[in-house]
Amino acid sequence: MALTASQYNSIMRQYEERQTRNRHLREERLRHVYDTIDGYRALDESVASVSVAHGKKMLAGDDSALKQLRERLHALSGDRARLLISNGYPENFLQPVYDCPDCRDTGYIQGQKCHCFRQAEISLLYEQSNLKQILDKENFNTLSYDYFQGDALISYRQAVEKCKKFAGNFKTSYQNLFFYGTVGTGKTFLSNCIARECIEHGCSVIYFSAASLFDLLSRSAYNFKNQEGMSSLCSDLYTCDLLVIDDLGTETATAFTLSHFFTCLNERLLRKKSMIISTNLSLEDCKNRYQDRIFSRITSNFEFCKLTGPDIRIYKKLTNRNLQNHISESEDFS
Numbered sequence: 001m002a003l004t005a006s007q008y009n010s011i012m013r014q015y016e017e018r019q020t021r022n023r024h025l026r027e028e029r030l031r032h033v034y035d036t037i038d039g040y041r042a043l044d045e046s047v048a049s050v051s052v053a054h055g056k057k058m059l060a061g062d063d064s065a066l067k068q069l070r071e072r073l074h075a076l077s078g079d080r081a082r083l084l085i086s087n088g089y090p091e092n093f094l095q096p097v098y099d100c101p102d103c104r105d106t107g108y109i110q111g112q113k114c115h116c117f118r119q120a121e122i123s124l125l126y127e128q129s130n131l132k133q134i135l136d137k138e139n140f141n142t143l144s145y146d147y148f149q150g151d152a153l154i155s156y157r158q159a160v161e162k163c164k165k166f167a168g169n170f171k172t173s174y175q176n177l178f179f180y181g182t183v184g185t186g187k188t189f190l191s192n193c194i195a196r197e198c199i200e201h202g203c204s205v206i207y208f209s210a211a212s213l214f215d216l217l218s219r220s221a222y223n224f225k226n227q228e229g230m231s232s233l234c235s236d237l238y239t240c241d242l243l244v245i246d247d248l249g250t251e252t253a254t255a256f257t258l259s260h261f262f263t264c265l266n267e268r269l270l271r272k273k274s275m276i277i278s279t280n281l282s283l284e285d286c287k288n289r290y291q292d293r294i295f296s297r298i299t300s301n302f303e304f305c306k307l308t309g310p311d312i313r314i315y316k317k318l319t320n321r322n323l324q325n326h327i328s329e330s331e332d333f334s
Helices: 005-036 038-057 065-086 114-125 128-135 152-170 186-198 210-221 224-239 255-271 283-290 292-301 312-333
Strands: 177-181 205-209 243-250 276-277 301-308
Touching: 005 038, 005 114, 038 065, 038 186, 114 205, 128 186, 152 177, 152 186, 177 186, 186 205, 186 243, 186 301, 205 210, 210 255, 224 292, 255 276, 255 292, 276 283, 283 292, 283 301
Parallel strands: 177 276, 177 301, 205 243, 243 276
Antiparallel strands: none
């Protein structure tokens, strides 16, 4: 991704803050163990003295000193672990603490950007800082079946199970989902549920409404001074772990948007990068609105998930309004 110097420095400051916070946490744990477990400090200090003593032996030409040092350090490590366990602490209680164990909060693995750095880039460059607040409210833990009845309830339960399977197998199974159905039946909510699970497991997620995505592509394409930015945007769209395009059909359909939609779709299919697309259009409307080559790729490579039922947003508004009226009436009688 094309980051400015200030953007890069902003992300790296986050890593420095994590390292500092986690280092202090480990130091606090160590002080607590020294104060509460007799003999642990002495074991820790003996590691240094043993290392120095055997280092002198190695400098003096003792060929067996290195092997002896390793054996002694291994024994001391075992003694410390047993002492922690016997006092009710987990064996790894004093191990270094990391937000991301994969890169150890450095942002890089063998010179390559870690998945956590990549997600930080996505959040920064595409101004999706509000996505976290949305996903805190819209996830599998907050999911409710209260708004559905009959066949719509059966259909929604099946859709939820399909989404949980999609999220659970995301790292090991390539798959794409296409949500369609009437307005307000939970398509965006379920997309958010999957996005939350993927982000929680360290996957990079780009989330756009169709209208905002193609508006961004249009503005970037005609900004001739920022062709590098356009190239970077397309690269990210093609390579992120999960691309979510919400409300397909709300964008202005032009030769430009159709061309870019096909390119984005085709590139991700070739790279086997997962997608979720949602739309309020019927399949017949999708077929009429988009080119045959687009529609055929969707039908051939996506699992379809139809959602029906009441408009949940309207239902919530009516419920809240009735609740407020009930409260007002109760206050009048009190």
